[in-house]
Amino acid sequence: MVDRGECTFVHKVRNAQKAGAAGVLIADNICLCDFASVCKPKNEGDRCEQFEPVMADDGSGSDITIPAFLLFKQDADVIREELLNYNANIVMAEMTWNIPRPDDRVEYKFWTTPTEHISKNFQKSFGDAALRLGDSAVFTPHFFVYDGILNRCHGSNGNACSTMCTNAGRYCAADPDNDLYKGISGSDVVRESLRRICIWKYYGKDKFGEKWWSYTTEFMERCDSPSYFSNNECVNDAYKHSGVDGKKINQCMGDSGGLQGDSVNNLLQKEIAAKDELGVVVVPSVFVNNIAMRGMFFLLS
Structure with a gap:
């Protein structure tokens, strides 16, 4: 699990892959405006985002072979809190993929x-x-x-x-x-x-x-x-x-x-x-x- 930060998604996931990660959860550090009632900004006065960022390939991601997901800030904060609680059990995340098939074609x-x-x-x-x-x-x-x-x-x-x-x-x-x-x-x-x-x-x-x-x-x-x-x-x-x-x-x-x-x-x-x-x-x-x-x-x- 890594913070969203300033570099591109491709760069961040590539670094995680080189470090041996089998998958990446990217924790958003900015609240979406639609979730303002349940999301706490990192710093008081921080602005929210109108749209969720798109995790798109910037054209250099052909070498990346591991999956990556973007977590909403309010969801990432809950996981982060558990990870920082040394008395807590290990946090496990399951990554699943549904095959998109709306009809028989x-x-x-x-x-x-x-x-x-x-x-x-x-x-x-x-x-x-x-x-x-x-x-x-x-x-x-x-x-x-x-x-x-x-x-x-x-x-x-x-x-x-x-x-x-x-x-x-x-x-x-x-x-x-x-x-x-x-x-x-x-x-x-x-x-x-x-x-x-x-x-x-x-x-x-x-x-x-x-x-x-x-x-x-x-x-x-x-x-x-x-x-x-x-x-x-x-x-x-x-x-x-x-x-x-x-x-x-x-x-x-x-x-x-x-x-x-x-x-x-x-x-x-x-x-x-x-x-x-x-x-x-x-x-x-x-x-x-x-x-x-x-x-x-x-x-x-």
């Missing part, structure tokens, strides 16, 4: 971007497996898009983050080659993300999206390079070989709000809302029945 959500490399082999190979799962699984792809307003890229003077954003700075993506003036830009990534969202909208009604997987594979084989990533001819070629109706997809991209001017794009706005609701901070991320999956991305033969 497995629902899994996959968060990615068109330029992240970690899951590319997974995306190329998993399409056939997704089809074979049939009605026993429901797949939904999502695309990580930064909120340009929250990140101060949107303003009265237009896009303040150069080529990283669309819609006058409303929707942004990291520049994959770290060069704002050549190669693939963040705005190119946002455009391709919207394209794949639209492909799923039209062809994902069967819940496994055969043509979505096919287009993703064709694009990676044909257009996944700085020279062709935003090339319309290459995109049309990927449409053709995957059986996707490019006219419908292009219309969807425009009807959702487009990518030009200071306008709201409804589909991209939904992705940002879904990202924030689940607490997605890194890609790739997979949620199975709304529980984050931890581990490597590969397909067993």
